[in-house]
Amino acid sequence: MSAVLQNLVNQPYKHGFVTDIESDVAPRGLSEETILMISAKKQEPEWLLDFRLKAYRQWLTMVEPAWPNVKYPPIDFQEISYYAAPKPKKKLSSMDEVDPELLRTFEKLGVPMHERAALAGVAVDVIFDSVSVTTTYKHKLAEVGIIFGSISEAVHEHPELVKKYLGSVVPVGDNFYAALNSAVFTDGSFCFIPKGVKCPMDLSTYFRINTEGSGQFERTLIIAEEGASVSYLEGCTAPRFDTNQLHAAVVELIALDNADIKYSTVQNWYAGDESGVGGIYNFVTKRGLCRGVNSRISWTQVETGSAITWKYPSCVLLGDNSVGEFYSVAVTNHHQQADTGTKMIHIGRNTRSTIVSKGISAGLSNNSYRGLVKVAPSAEGARNYSQCDSMLIGDRCSANTFPYIQVRNNRAKVEHEASTSKIGEDQLFLFAQRGIGAEEAVSMIINGFCKDVFQQLPMEFAVEATKLLGFKLEGSVG
């Protein structure tokens, strides 16, 4: 690998700063008391406490999954603090009362907390460590019946909705990390689009982990009723610490008849340093249920951060003619490890799914695609198309593809394509010979490689993702 490429990939992480703010941090460790404490702090109803305790008791009987193609030392779950919140000076009634230190933090991260400063009318829910700090455009959305805000608020204001849908797509005992999340989740976004409403603006949540030694366990729940549609964006960053931090989120999406949910993520958690010290363990369960006929759920993710990523945004295609999509770009550099992909479960008739996965590995990183396409006997006329491409930068990284295909209906159509390529010296030399430097060349090659996925992102996000990738891989080619 040439020096030029090396320099290109090895750019520093921009979001690694820590906000100095007084926080309410729970002592480290996990027990039923911890859960009682979280539930009490949030003044939760009995049913939610029961939900948590049920999850916790299941979690105690479970073991961490060993099948992902990633390696890390055992996690001591008693060494993590399960609650951290910036101390509010008093009860907030408007943005002007938000701690200026917090405002500055998000300004630095480019997250608009002021509605007047917001980009092209995107409503944002901002989550700092364990709690939601603010939600913009809340009132405007309420006028058309959309509920958007933190899940903690929703628990109090719309308990019937939360109770009905929470855990309906990802049950408490679904997997080790989902069970842990169900026991200790502290906040997250809640979004409800009522029947027939097309959400007039993109909704977005920005997650920030600030406190060292704390985990982030957020819970997101999005419901689109009959004929409703919404586009939802998620962004994440964290400061640079030498210790690993755990992020175990659960996201549940529910689409009823003719509803449409588009969920886009740009994940840029701190990835650890060049020698693999520190970084976020991103162990996330995301699943959408196409419950109604003709419903559609589309996941788009750009995964660039985290020391370890373990994440499979999935679709359960229950309603007849429902559609599931997964578009993913996963970039790993240095010592990062990613095991990511999707599951498409076809149950309803004429259900269709598309998987487009682009993995880019540089440095000493390890990038795996893992996907399941499952067609039940009932899924008459089901179709799936999968495309998994890997790109290698340098000769010390690796790319793997683990596609699982289980078809139990003999009229289903399932296609899988895969390719592996490498950014080589000769490609870069061609660019150089035409006057184009290595950075621009790599950015152009990578963007060309990821084009099919970036096209799925909302405009501002696509621009952001393009920049992020260029930045991420600067110095890696050579």
Add this chain to the structure above:
Amino acid sequence: MIYQDSRTLLEVRGLRATVSGIEILKGLDFTVNSGEVHAIMGPNGSGKSTFAKVLAGHPAYTVTGGTVSFMGRNLFDLAPEERARAGVFLAFQYPIEIPGVANSQFLRLAYNTLQAQRGKDELDPLEFDDFVREKMKLLEMNPDFLDRSVNEGFSGGEKKRNEILQMAILEPRLAILDETDSGLDIDALRIVSQGVNQLANPESATVLVTHYQRLLNYIVPDFVHVMEAGRIIKTGGKELALELETRGYDWVGAEHLEQEAAGRVAA
């Protein structure tokens, strides 16, 4: 064409270069003045392509001796992209594919990078489209080329035309065409040659690296050089190419050995 008031573009003295530790260029001398067309011929393995790549700055080759000045500057002080921006152009023998990158996007970036370097205005996609279509007519290229990925799925002839299109867009001072004629049928050869001839001007020069005399029927060189074992051992006019075509290369080598021996005796 040889001009009275031409100036020296490229001056190579005693150039030595290795690849993977093996010496390929062994003391090469070569001079190009503006307006001239040079042909470098020679048997396989004589170092012709290596010479072309060394001039362009391919990272796999290491220069171990000698000097190269280009328009008065030390060429080796410049990174490969700086050489390109200074006006050194290499048409590749085997143009590489770049999947996912549209040809139009690639050409425009190359063009605008150069415009910026020259302190001129960059073209937006629409302006560039007009500009590039005009150039494509010269090479009888189908506009579909613009939307396809760089060289991906191109036939051999299409790839070579695409190289000459890049040359037409970038208007280099020194164009080095590395076996541009290989893999071309007669029609493509005529079109590519016409393109090269039309782009020729008194300010710039062309170096053709080729095996065959065939190309030189279309692009008439002012000088023909014979390369062997990493050096230029004979230089002549265009008639030398015809002689090589009928007699092969062996006699040039033998003649060179005799001359060297005579030189040593005289010394």
